[in-house]
Amino acid sequence: MAALSRRLGFGLGSAHGWGAFELDMTMKKALLAAACAALMVVGMAGGATAQERVTLGFARLFSNDALGDTRDRWRTGSYFVSRLRAPRWGGSVPGQFGELLEFRLRSEIIAPESLTRKNPADRRYAGVIAAGMATHFALGQAEATLGAELVFTGPQTGVGAFQREIHDLVGLDTPTVLGTQITNGVHPTLRGELGQTFVVSDRLTLRPFVEAQAGVESYVRVGGDLVLGQFGRGGLLVRDTVTGQRVEGVAGADLPGTSLTVGGDVARVLDSVYLPSGGQAELKDTRARLRAGFNWQGEKSEVFYGVTWLGEEYVDQPDSQVVGSLRLRVRF
Structure with a gap:
């Protein structure tokens, strides 16, 4: 990792190295901010002149280790909500x-x-709060996502x-590590994903990405997801940042029944604000995730x-560690 950092110009071995790091990080943030702004402007303008956008659906997912191994540590909790808008939805x-x-x-x-x-x-x-925008589009036979967000820490x-x-309200231990x-x-953060869905049978789909x-x-990450059942058919599934779980953002056929999901991925990690170079914990340059899910669809x-x-x-x-994720949807 140290050699990789040096190749990227992030050396910290001297005052000169620290100055180079500061300069490179400033330039990196400036370039990312400019790219994020450009992507958002292009995304907001793209397709807007043809028809007015309408809301196609919402995606949300709550994840917490209280629903998993119950250990209250590391990637202990997260929540996201997304609103998806387009002039129409044609099934893809x-x-x-x-x-x-x-x-x-x-x-x-x-x-x-x-x-x-x-x-x-x-x-x-x-502590993290982030707001962003992404566009989903077809690229040949593949499905692409390109997005930008501002991450506040x-x-x-x-x-x-x-x-x-x-913690004070429910009688748990009061956190004392917030000072550090x-x-x-x-x-500013840019993210892109490219995947392709293969329909193996009426009840089985496979999507490498x-x-x-x-x-x-x-x-940089590579992985895949498998769905056994009708979950996501004819709709759009979006991916959670922390777990990689995919949840419905645009409803498809919504046929009653149960579905199972299985997925996994491995990433080559270059750097992380959450695990800074020279900090008290040294970043691992590889990271893996395995996931499974159960979706029950009723009438409402x-x-x-x-x-x-x-x-x-x-x-x-x-x-x-193991975290659990939950999404509920009730229509009246």
Whole structure:
């Protein structure tokens, strides 16, 4: 990882190296911010002149280790909600870039193994709030997603204070590690995904994908997802940032029944604001996830529950973890 950092110009071995790092990081943020702004402008303009956009649907997912291994650590909790808009939905992603837009707001709590006992070898607490926009479009036979977001970190997000208040309210231990959390920052982030869905049978689909991100965390990821059942058929599934679980953003046939989902991926990680170079926990350059989910679709309601195994993210992390994810939808 150190050699890779040096090749990227992020050396920290001297005052000169630190200056180079600061310059490179400033340039990187400026370029990412410009790219994010350009993407949002192009996305907002794309397809808007043809027809007025309407809301096609909403995606949301709550994830917490209280629904998994119950250990309250590391990638301990997250939530996202997305609104998807386009002039119409024809059963598949449109061919025009910028026609179908996803507006997303998400939050996340990243914690050390203990919220009350400081460990100099553990990762630091991080409160995260992010807002962004993405466009989904067809690229030949493949489905592409390209998006940008602004990721806010530190005490300014209020995430740490919120968790402290919740713990006090329900009688859990009061977090005492907030004073050493990742500092305030705004991190422009670009993300792209390219995947292709293969219909193996009436009840089985397979979708391999590749993903790349630059910004608050920079990585390249490859993986796949399998659906046994009708979940997502004729609709649009969108991916959760933390777990990789895919949930319905635009409804398809909505046929009553049950479906099972299975997926996994591995990433080559280049850098992370949450695990800074030279910090108390050293970033691992590979990261893996395995996930499974169960979706029940009724006449007027839907329940999705998933579990995700998250591999170690830093060198001395003593264990992996399991988080659970939940989505409920009720129509009256």
